[in-house]
Amino acid sequence: MQTETVQPGLFARLAEIGRGSARAGASPQTLYDRHGVLVVRVGDVVVKAHQADRDHGAPFLERVRLAGTLPDLVLGPLGRPLTVDGRTVTVSAYGEPVSPNLELPWEEGARLLAALHVRGVPADAPSWGRPARVARLVSKLGDGPAEDAVRRAFATLPAWIRGEGDEPGGREQRLIHGDWHLGQMVRMQDGHWRLIDIEDMGRGDPAWDLARPAALYSAGVLHPDEWERFLGAYREAGGPAVPAQGDPWAGLDVPARSLAIQIAATCVISAGKDDRPLDGPEQAMIDACVRISAAGDAA
Amino acid sequence: MHCPKCRGVMRTYTRSGVHIEQCDSCRGIFLDYGELEALSQMEAQYRAAPPPAGAPGWGAPAPSVHHHHHGGHHRPHHGSVFNMLFST
Numbered sequence: 001m002q003t004e005t006v007q008p009g010l011f012a013r014l015a016e017i018g019r020g021s022a023r024a025g026a027s028p029q030t031l032y033d034r035h036g037v038l039v040v041r042v043g044d045v046v047v048k049a050h051q052a053d054r055d056h057g058a059p060f061l062e063r064v065r066l067a068g069t070l071p072d073l074v075l076g077p078l079g080r081p082l083t084v085d086g087r088t089v090t091v092s093a094y095g096e097p098v099s100p101n102l103e104l105p106w107e108e109g110a111r112l113l114a115a116l117h118v119r120g121v122p123a124d125a126p127s128w129g130r131p132a133r134v135a136r137l138v139s140k141l142g143d144g145p146a147e148d149a150v151r152r153a154f155a156t157l158p159a160w161i162r163g164e165g166d167e168p169g170g171r172e173q174r175l176i177h178g179d180w181h182l183g184q185m186v187r188m189q190d191g192h193w194r195l196i197d198i199e200d201m202g203r204g205d206p207a208w209d210l211a212r213p214a215a216l217y218s219a220g221v222l223h224p225d226e227w228e229r230f231l232g233a234y235r236e237a238g239g240p241a242v243p244a245q246g247d248p249w250a251g252l253d254v255p256a257r258s259l260a261i262q263i264a265a266t267c268v269i270s271a272g273k274d275d276r277p278l279d280g281p282e283q284a285m286i287d288a289c290v291r292i293s294a295a296g297d298a299a
Numbered sequence: 300m301h302c303p304k305c306r307g308v309m310r311t312y313t314r315s316g317v318h319i320e321q322c323d324s325c326r327g328i329f330l331d332y333g334e335l336e337a338l339s340q341m342e343a344q345y346r347a348a349p350p351p352a353g354a355p356g357w358g359a360p361a362p363s364v365h366h367h368h369h370g371g372h373h374r375p376h377h378g379s380v381f382n383m384l385f386s387t
Contacts, residue, residue, distance in 0.1 A: 035387075100376040100385065133387070183385035216383055220359030249355045256355060263383050270382070281379045284359065291357040 010038055010049055013084050018042025021078065021091050031097075044094050045078070049087045054199065056081065056088035062126045063198045064090075066175075073116050074201070075186060075194035095186025095194060106213075106226055107233035108193045109185055114239030116195065117174045117206040128178045128204030134258045135163045137265035146278065146286045150264045153257070153289035156296060161258055171205040171251065174240060178202060180209045206241035210234065211255035215263060218256055219288035221281045260288045302327060317341075 015028035022043035031046060032039035038049040050056060060081065067076025077090035098105060138154045141147040159165045177184060178200025185193050210231075217227035235244055242248035249256075264285035271278050278286065300309040300320060307324025317337050320329040330338075376384055 098385070100381050104376070104384075179387055181385060181387065183387075212384075218354055218358040221380060221383060253355045257357070260357075266382075267379065270379075279379050281383065285383075288357065288359065291359075295355075295357040 010085060010087070011040060014038060014040040014047040014049060014089065015042060017082065017084070017089065017091060018045050018047045021045045021047075041094055045091055046094050047089060047091050049084065049089050050199070052087055059126045059202075060088070060199065062124065063201050066122065066125055066201060067198045069122070070116070070119065070175075072192075073112055073119075073195055074198060075188070075196050076198055092196070093188070095188050095196065097186050098182045104182060104226065105185070105187075105193065106230040109180070109182065110230045110233035110239065111237045112185060112193055112195055113177065113180060113206070113209045114234050114237035116177060117209070117240050118238055119175050121173060121175050121203050125175060126202040128176055128200060128202040128208070130163075130167055131161055131208060131255070131258055131262075132163070134161060134262040134265070137262055137269065140269060141265060142272065144268075146264075146268050149286050149289045149293070150261060150268060153261050153264070153292035156292055157258055157261070158254060161254070171207070172240065173203045174206040176202065176204045176206050176209050178204060178208065181212050205251075205255070206239070207251045207255045210241055210252060211259040212263075214252045214256035215259035215288075219260055219263075219284050221284050257292055260285060260292065264289050303329070 011028070011030065018028055018040055019025065019042055022045045024043050026041075026043035029041045030038070031041050036051045036053070040047050064077050064081065067074045070076075075092055075095055077092050079091065082089040082091075134154065134157070138151060141150060154162065158168075160167045177195055177197075179197065180195075184195055184197050186196055187193050213222055213227060213230050216222035217224065231242070231248060235242065238244075242251060264282075267278060267282035267285050271282060301307065302309055302322035302325060304327050305322065305325045307322045309320040309322050309329060312319045312321060317334050318331065319334070320331075321327070322329075
């Protein structure tokens with residue numbers, strides 16, 4: 001695993017917190033150490049130091065509270081967040097992550113999302129906000145033909161996603177995860193899956209929770225069978241982000257475009273950092289951006 | 300109006316804005332000037348409509364897909380595809 005812990009003391013602090021919460025002693029183990037996030041497992045608990053540059057004020061506490069009302073769907077923090085060396089730290093139960101080597105749990109993920117999307121939205125649920133990552137990543141791009149292709153595709157997105165203006169109303173607001181991918185679900189000891197990572201959870205258009213697989217399928221990276229498994233299970237579970245039958249793309253198009261562009265930008269930045277050419281699937285994301293520009297405005 | 304072929308009574312029907320006269324007796328259809336062209340045009344538009352539900356307009360054309368695995372029960376996902384599927 002790639003590690004980049006800038007604060008060597010932080011691991012020890014998280015391990016100590018974990019030992020205080022775990023039911024049985026176990027040696028601490030780093031599960032994740034990237035993008036300014038450190039996650040340490042100690043036995044049956046994990047301790048997470050959240051990104052330093054994200055806001056963990058009132059909206060985060062509201063999300064912790066919201067997760068607490070959804071124990072059958074969301075694995076939220078145990079107790080209130082802590083502050084360690086100026087970082088927000090949360091403790092939660094350990095769940096087994098999705099293995100990339102086994103059949104992927106598309107149906108289980110789809111059913112979790114559908115169940116979340118049909119729950120009543122509490123009056124005090126925080127807003128998901130806006131899909132800000134795509135604009136942030138595109139703004140980091142340097143010069144080059146792939147970078148230009150991503151920027152041209154970005155220009156077709158509605159103004160509110162590019163960071164200009166407010167989100168238009170119209171789409172029904174539901175409880176959404178806000179950043180769903182296969183790394184955002186874990187299996188508990190009882191065999192049931194739960195959503196993790198509540199930092200974007202809140203009230204929003206549920207189509208955004210389907211955006212990543214929709215984008216990868218549209219780019220030709222995700223096999224149509226896997227997309228069908230995911231979409232079919234979501235529909236079967238009564239998920240409201242798409243019509244029960246027929247064309248799902250009216251509501252999915254803009255979220256899928258945005259994620260295709262976001263993933264393409266991530267690929268270009270990542271290849272640039274490693275000083276290597278784009279591989280096949282990464283190039284497929286750039287090709288998708290070229291087709292997005294050719295198709296014109298999304299809105 | 301009477302049918303020019305069998306002298307039966309013609310009835311007028313309107314379909315998608317096109318007036319069609321049909322004979323009650325022999326079921327023959329009479330089209331006014333330009334109506335055949337109007338129907339042909341509608342038929343062409345119907346045929347050119349995109350297939351339902353497959354992919355958005357910018358979706359990957361079938362032959363150029365970049366699936367990194369084919370068949371098999373277990374499909375390992377590594378490298379760039381792992382990152383696309385498993386991380387933000």
